[in-house]
Each structure stands twice: as structure tokens, then as C-alpha cells.
Amino acid sequence: MTRHRGRGMASINYPIGMNLGGDPSQALVHSNPSGKFTVALSSIDLGQGMKSVTRQICAETLGVPVEDVYVDTADSDTGPHCMGSFASRGTHRVGNAVMAAAREARGVMMEAAAEELEVNAADLETDGRGNIHVKGAPHRSISTKDVAIAAQFKQGKTISGRGIFLVPLSEVNPETGEMSPATCYAHACLVAEVDVDDETGEVAMVRMDSAYELGRALNPRLVEQQLVGGAWMGVSHALYETPEPYYPDPVHGPRDFVEYLMPGPGDICPHDIAVLERPAPDGPFGAKGPGEMCANPVLPAVANAIFNAVGVRIDDLPITPEKVLRAIKAQGGARPQARR
Amino acid sequence: MSKIPLQFRHNGRDVAIFVDGGTNLLVALRELIGDMTPKFGCGQGGCGTCSVLIDGELHLSCLTLAETVGGRSIETLDGMKQGPNLHPLQRAFADHFAAQCGYCTPGMLMAAKALLDRNPSPSRDEVVEAISGNICRCTGYEPIINAILAAAGGRVSA
Numbered sequence: 001m002t003r004h005r006g007r008g009m010a011s012i013n014y015p016i017g018m019n020l021g022g023d024p025s026q027a028l029v030h031s032n033p034s035g036k037f038t039v040a041l042s043s044i045d046l047g048q049g050m051k052s053v054t055r056q057i058c059a060e061t062l063g064v065p066v067e068d069v070y071v072d073t074a075d076s077d078t079g080p081h082c083m084g085s086f087a088s089r090g091t092h093r094v095g096n097a098v099m100a101a102a103r104e105a106r107g108v109m110m111e112a113a114a115e116e117l118e119v120n121a122a123d124l125e126t127d128g129r130g131n132i133h134v135k136g137a138p139h140r141s142i143s144t145k146d147v148a149i150a151a152q153f154k155q156g157k158t159i160s161g162r163g164i165f166l167v168p169l170s171e172v173n174p175e176t177g178e179m180s181p182a183t184c185y186a187h188a189c190l191v192a193e194v195d196v197d198d199e200t201g202e203v204a205m206v207r208m209d210s211a212y213e214l215g216r217a218l219n220p221r222l223v224e225q226q227l228v229g230g231a232w233m234g235v236s237h238a239l240y241e242t243p244e245p246y247y248p249d250p251v252h253g254p255r256d257f258v259e260y261l262m263p264g265p266g267d268i269c270p271h272d273i274a275v276l277e278r279p280a281p282d283g284p285f286g287a288k289g290p291g292e293m294c295a296n297p298v299l300p301a302v303a304n305a306i307f308n309a310v311g312v313r314i315d316d317l318p319i320t321p322e323k324v325l326r327a328i329k330a331q332g333g334a335r336p337q338a339r340r
Numbered sequence: 341m342s343k344i345p346l347q348f349r350h351n352g353r354d355v356a357i358f359v360d361g362g363t364n365l366l367v368a369l370r371e372l373i374g375d376m377t378p379k380f381g382c383g384q385g386g387c388g389t390c391s392v393l394i395d396g397e398l399h400l401s402c403l404t405l406a407e408t409v410g411g412r413s414i415e416t417l418d419g420m421k422q423g424p425n426l427h428p429l430q431r432a433f434a435d436h437f438a439a440q441c442g443y444c445t446p447g448m449l450m451a452a453k454a455l456l457d458r459n460p461s462p463s464r465d466e467v468v469e470a471i472s473g474n475i476c477r478c479t480g481y482e483p484i485i486n487a488i489l490a491a492a493g494g495r496v497s498a
Contacts, residue, residue: 046441047441224437225479265472
């Protein structure tokens, strides 16, 4: 028995959101008389951080502290329409919609403040700490709370804004048939190292090194947690999990968490991640978003690493010990490839 | 079927309930005590999110008959925070982004507490072993392991 070390890499070019345009999401922003703001969405936060990121985007656009923004989401009966949390579209699509809504709300807020301070709205600025003051004259100031109260009880104004983000529909070039599938691409490269046991066919993860280019990371810790957790899911898809281990007979499918194999805490490996920020021209504050591409490059990188280790090319996922062993037997033994 | 009277300690408080024979502890805690912190994941001991401590020992509440805990002391996540302050483990989980969707978190925290209560300075391998009965879909486990090690080492923000 020998354990063979192999290294493989994969690069991906990942389009953000659904292809060929459309793909709308809406957001509504309004202030409460307390001077706090509510963002209404029906976009779902599954734990990836949509609520945190849209909250940041709204606060930054309005010019108020992030503590003053509350995101109310996940009720499609009452929230404005969203296509959904998929296709790595949340930060980009929903973020843009929130930004548009917050911009409109900010316009009303500044008008209301101008009326209270008896100045021109164009001469006002926010300090990001909950106050609006005259440019160059910070003592001529009013809190966003007092503006909200004045708008509500005196001026009869709703400090609110509507936002939608809709990608223009792609046209077809009649000569070439060429279309524009996406406006925004994220990129990644991942190197995986594995040990392959040529007696059992088992593949053990040794380490991963990756670089992700995903526009501006609006919340770097959330980006990192997405990349760490997503890579685990990539390992799981590459080596462990499938609802149909013996397709097409569903009788042999896993029935529960005990039979549905996934890597446990003892099966993970060190993962070094570099995040490169190249702001997207059409992203909210330059963001693209991590999303699905956290998992995607792991699968081909692991398959390549297995080839590098023992010379077998498995093109059927997951790459189980049985498949590795059969392939090694079929080629008459392990054939380690050159290390690069 | 007649109801069975049952008394036990729940997070340091004496409670008394009537349960049907065959009721599992998870249902008793959630539906009769109103403690929603132990979660129902699989109902067959495969995921760990229903984990509670019984007399300080980690147990799967979905596989524990409620009537077997009479007179014993049950700890759940609901009793973990100390007054208004988070338990160091909870603080460490937040600091290390050890929760995403949060469904596994109650079980992870109870498994971690069971470990640190008996072994205040575990090795990484011991942490891995301690949470190996708990499934997480989001985090990739690494942030959870780091959070538990940080809590054990006292490296937790105030």
C-alpha cells in the first residue's frame, strides 16, 4: 500500500446572477419616526449574510450609522419582489436595488432636513453618525431622528425610497448569434493537494490554497466565512455526497444524515485564501459577491489532484474510493504524474 | 394512554410536567417546557442539533425517552448565557463566525460545553472528536473548531 501525494488546480470565471439579462430584484426603504430605517426585501438570508450586507449598503448610501438600519426580509407576501437567493446574485442584484431605494430615500430625507434648517438641500451633507449639517458649517445641524419626526408629524412626508435592479435584456447579434450572457464576472483559482491510497482508493484532503477575485468585499469576514464553508461543500461534492450513489435505482439512495455521506470535522484540511478586490463597475460599491463559486473550483481541482497522484482520470462525481480503486486496477496500478 | 408525571431540573430550575409514555426528551423540552433551543434535525440521532446535557453528559434528546430523566439535571442552550452575558463559548462562536444558518449551533455549543466542562484545555483533535457527532452544512467546521479552541484558551472578546 502506498499513499500518493498529488496536486491539482482549477480556475473559474463565474458570472454573477442569471444569464442573458432581466433577473430583477426590488427593495423598499423607509424611515420610522424614531429616525431608524427599515429595508423591506423578500430576498432570503440563508446564513450567507444578505441581511448584513444589504444593511451596510443601505446605511452607507443613506449616510447613517449601520445600527440605524433594520432589514426586514424573507416574507414574499409583504416584501417587494425578488427573484431569489441563488446564482450568486444576492449582493449584486439585491444590493443594487437597496442602493437605489436608499438613494431615493436619502433625497427625501435631505429635502426634509433642508426645510427644517431653512437651507438648500444641495448644501447639506450627512456625517454618518446620525446627523445632517450644512457643508462647511457643522454647527448648523439636525439629527436624522429630528428630521424623521418633522417629516412624519409636521411636513407630512414619507422618507422612503423604491429601488429595483434589472439587467438590460441581452440582444442577439443577427450576424454571429452572439449574446451577452452576463455583465459581471467573478474569478477564482484553487490548488488542492490530496493523498490517494492505492490500496483502498481513499482520497484525503491535505490542503487547499485559493485566490478569489469577487469585486469589493463589502464585509471581509462574511466573505471569508463563505469561502471557507463553500470550499468544504466543494470537497463534499467532489469526494462524498450524492443522492444517487447507485443511479438509477433510488432504492439504494441514502435515506438520512447517517447514510448521506459528508466530510466531518476530521476530514477537513487547512485552506489558505487570498481575496483580490477589483471593484465591479455595475456592482453596489463595486461588489460582485462570493456565492456558488466558493464551492465550484474545488471539484475540478480535486479531480486533477487525484490524476496527478495516481494517474487516473475520474469524471463522475463524487470520486468515491470504489471509483478510484477500479480505475487504478483498470490501468494496472497507480501511475503518479509529474509534480508541478 | 395515561400521562406520566415527570420532574427534573431544567437549566437549574425544577420543572414538573406530564408526558405520554414514549415521548422523547426533545419533544418534552420543546412542546411541554417551551424551551425551543434544542432543535429537531433528523429525529434519529444522525445530526446532533438536539444535543443536551444530562447530568453534565452529552446526550441526543431525540433518542432519549423523557421518562428516563426523572430527577436528573438537564442543561440546554437556553441556560448557557450567564445573566445578560453570553457564555464564553457563545461569544467565541460569534467572534469566529462559527454560525451561518445557525441550525446546528445549539448542538455544537452543547457538545463544546460538554467537552470544556471535563477538559478545559483540549487539543484540536479532541475538539474535532467532540463535535464529530454534529453535522454542519455551512461553515466547513473550521470556524467552529477555532471558536472552541479560542474559548478554551480564554481568547474571547469581552
